Amino acid sequence: MTDRPPDLIKFLGTAGARFVVARQLRSSAGTFVRLSGKNIVLDPGPGTLVRLAKSKPAIDVAELDAIIVSHLHIDHSNDVNVLIDAMTSGGLSKRGLLYAPRECLEGEDYVVLKYLRGFLDKIAVLEPRRTYSFDGVSFTTSAPHDHGVETYGLSFDRGGQKISFLVDTRYFQGLLDSYAGSDLLIVNLVRLNPHESGAVLHLCVDDVRRILAAVRPRKAVLTHFGMTMIRAKPWVVAQQLGDELGIEVVAASDGMALHLD
Numbered sequence: 604m605t606d607r608p609p610d611l612i613k614f615l616g617t618a619g620a621r622f623v624v625a626r627q628l629r630s631s632a633g634t635f636v637r638l639s640g641k642n643i644v645l646d647p648g649p650g651t652l653v654r655l656a657k658s659k660p661a662i663d664v665a666e667l668d669a670i671i672v673s674h675l676h677i678d679h680s681n682d683v684n685v686l687i688d689a690m691t692s693g694g695l696s697k698r699g700l701l702y703a704p705r706e707c708l709e710g711e712d713y714v715v716l717k718y719l720r721g722f723l724d725k726i727a728v729l730e731p732r733r734t735y736s737f738d739g740v741s742f743t744t745s746a747p748h749d750h751g752v753e754t755y756g757l758s759f760d761r762g763g764q765k766i767s768f769l770v771d772t773r774y775f776q777g778l779l780d781s782y783a784g785s786d787l788l789i790v791n792l793v794r795l796n797p798h799e800s801g802a803v804l805h806l807c808v809d810d811v812r813r814i815l816a817a818v819r820p821r822k823a824v825l826t827h828f829g830m831t832m833i834r835a836k837p838w839v840v841a842q843q844l845g846d847e848l849g850i851e852v853v854a855a856s857d858g859m860a861l862h863l864d
């Protein structure tokens with residue numbers, strides 16, 4: 604027996620896109636993932652530090668082990684610097700890992716402050732379709748997403764169970780390969796309907812239906828909702844998709860915890 608804390612995913616925030624984030628109609632904090640006793644934050648959007656501290660039970664930022672940033676957009680990266688500072692006690696204890704696409708580190712709009720970088724044990728550059736491991740945690744990046752900036756989703760390998768985070772992207776066929784075999788698929792579903800222009804680089808309900816029908820995960824969780832999704836009530840959309848496809852689909856809510864054991 605070990606007293607290792609149970610594996611879980613906690614949705615600190617479920618907001619996507621500008622209006623929902625700007626008005627904080629839902630929290631724009633990122634997602635907390637605990638696997639193999641390691642504490643990971645994925646996509647630390649605005650409010651992540653606050654939501655970690657106010658989480659019940661509170662999540663001690665000084666005990667974070669890794670931060671993963673899928674892309675540099677502000678609703679995914681805003682709190683990365685304050686989290687690096689907090690998890691290293693302002694640099695007094697050199698520790699922790701950061702995973703991010705090169706663009707977040709070296710691009711014109713790099714988002715990780717340079718003076719903080721040396722506080723970390725290691726910064727690993729995310730590249731497409733690569734596997735990364737640390738301390739018993741392993742994940743593989745997706746093909747590059749179609750999102751205007753360098754973006755990767757990822758799939759954790761939890762002892763053969765594939766737990767995937769399909770982050771921001773426009774729909775393309777290659778998504779089906781990257782996320783094939785997912786047992787649990789968490790999808791950023793920003794829009795209810797496709798945008799007339801076709802130029803919006805986010806998934807809508809029709810896209811997600813297509814993905815879920817092909818991947819057929821054991822469970823799907825919808826999150827990262829824009830205004831049209833909020834108005835349509837995400838739990839209603841989830842129920843309809845689930846009924847149509849015959850798989851369990853739930854809509855995340857702020858603070859929702861998914862226990863993996």
Ligand SMILES: [Zn+2]
Pocket residue numbers: 674676679750771
């Ligand atoms: Zn984005």
